[in-house]
Amino acid sequence: MAMVEISVEEIKASIELKLQTLFGRTFQNASKSQIYKALATTVSEYITKDWAYSKERVRKQNAKQVYYLSMEFLMGRFLENNLMNLEIREKVKKAFEELDADFDDIQSVEPDAGLGNGGLGRLAACFLDSMATMGLPGHGNGIRYEYGLFQQKIKDGQQVEMADPWLEYGNVWEVSKSDEPQLVHFGGELEYYHEGEQLKVRYLNCQCVKAIPYDVPILGYQSNLINTLRLWGARSLKPLDMGLFRKGQYVDALAEKELAEVISKMLYPEDIHEEGKHLRLKQQYFFVSASIQSIIKKYKNTGHHLMDFHKNVAIHINDTHPALAIPELMRILMDEEGLNWKQAWLISRKTFAYTNHTILPEAMETWSVELIQSLLPRIYDIIHEINERFSRELWELYPGDWDRIERMAVISHQRVHMAKLAILGSGSVNGVAELHGEILKKETFKDFYEVYPEIFKSITNGISHRRFLLLANEDLAREITERIGKSWVTQAEDLEKLEAYAKDEKFQKVLKEIRREKKKELADYILLHNEIEVDIDSIFDTQVKRFHEYKRQLMNVLHIMHLYNQILENPENGIHPRTFIFSGKAAPGYHRAKLIIKLIHSVAERVNNDKTIKGKIKVVFIENYNVTLAQKIIPASDVSKQISTAGKEASGTGNMKFMLNGAFTLGTFDGANIEMQQAVGKENMEIFGLREEEISKIRQEGSYRPDQIYEENPALRKVMDQLIDGTLEPEDPDIFREIYHDLLERDPYFILKDFEAYCRANEKIDELYQKPEIWWEKGIQNIAKAGYFSSDRTIKEYSEGVWDLKPVDPT
């Protein structure tokens, strides 16, 4: 690519020129934000040129393409990632050195594109990275939220949510195509009529919204294929209702416009929890309808017949949120393209694939019949017909088995079940790790597995090892390359060559020094933002992820209280100093998760200010967890806490990022932890606690008595009592009482049951850390075996096993 050839001098010249033409400034009197824009514009112009060639190449080769439909894309920053992929990061840094400016300062001007909640959205982003790098024509389709995930501030130990107006100063990376809108219809009445043999449908009195595509180029590493992330923005069809305007009702005229545009205003902040709000359903149909319309339009331009659609197009639905794409494709194929039901259904099932992300019941998406019927009347009729036909098929298969037919129905109890719709309309259904895929087959979707066993799969998630190692831990990446060559950047499994260095004293020392440097940087950040001094020679023990009860941040903090009690009792106890790091957001309406954040702060206040423990343990909560912070925290962590209740974390991807950077994992036998342990060996990871089968059994028997565990374990009892005896918040001693009661009476996530094992696992970590030659050997082993968890491997499995997608010829 042309960009790769650019020289340091040319970069400097281009920045200066852009500053003049865009802002009428010189480098000396430009603001940071102007310099950022000048650089980003330079890069984006180079990209845009190649983008056109890239599209042309895909078209000429008539290559099959995949569209990844997702309500969330948690992209993080673009500039650094694009510079890395173009391999000009070093040159740009050099240019800034010569200009006597701090490059990191300039980069930090860019806001995170936080169009996602957590793992699901970040997975979509990692997939885009891998597809572009591997030369696979794969595009993202989503919503251009004006406000991304809220920014988290902590006030008096409590989470406070602030808006995230990430587009406030514009977005250099997007290209808006207001002249290529799609129209999306809501509400109104249907009128069916015949045109010859063909049943047709007319929409009366519906609300029509314009969907404007905003395209973002997606680069791969050293790849000359540039894919597209297409984000849809809602725009009112009429600029203003001039009728109202002339009548003097200016405000009403504006309000109507606002009503349409509110669709793409903001991301719903619930991670794995469905709200069932009217606007959320509108968002789903809005982006799905616009996407399917534009995909079909592009396909028709190739001149191929619609019956061959699936040979050129695969459409992936990321969880059930975009499942309305199935009836939407049916609608267009039948109502607008004149295909019959059987033809349209056949094409749908060959085109769509669906990934399930969680088995938590609160995440299972259903919508009331009434809502879908009123908002999307034609879509409802199609879903109804899908259900009727499926029920008749089931009746043939299981005559008289009403219970089963009822259980499997897409529409039951006046609700539409999106997962069932997604399964029926797709040719592939997958879980995101081995265990998760098995649970889907054996429990969650058991009935469907019996009818369609061939469509169920497990495809273990992965992460962009380029973003989370090459970019986030540059020095470590360089040291790795010096030893095993550069191939690992595109062939992550080659990291295995590092195994030869696991016992190498010099490399152990290098890893240790780089970790120390990263810890120093994080300690500086913590001092600046939290005003807490942390010891960089302490163990950095990290749990960063969304706050959810099943992830058990509560167990982590109860253990910290226990450790604190132990140190108070025996100040000479030989534990190695430890810094407990938390970061993560709670959904604004999730009271319990927010209370756990408060508890962490109360414990931190107490522990950090107790001089008698001489700083042996510190507790830090870093506010506003996002991708950029992940890139800062993870390479600085010694211990990775992945302690979800077994069976609850479908895969996890945070776990993989830590492993890749050589942290030691303390985790449960859950999600991808299981496969990580298989890859790296039992001795290189600490797995503790109940297994999924055990939990399942205890639940079935209904035999769990958390109060007995409380009675039998005095250390735990002490910690529990401290929740309610005023130790933590003397001014408000009842604040944590609900946690205490819930643990004693229900403990639905088995925190008390796993507590003892968790304490022992932590002690083991302490012992291991005090044997440096063993500790750092394990660190290297983890990096060496992390290659499997690259999203390149995941994408290879999807393209071969699900999408039937091949790389485009780069010439």
Ligand SMILES: *Cc1c(COP(=O)(O)O)cnc(C)c1O
């Ligand atoms: C990777 C990532 C996640 C997912 O973390 P889990 O530990 O798998 O829940 C969430 N948020 C951000 C910002 C991430 O980078």
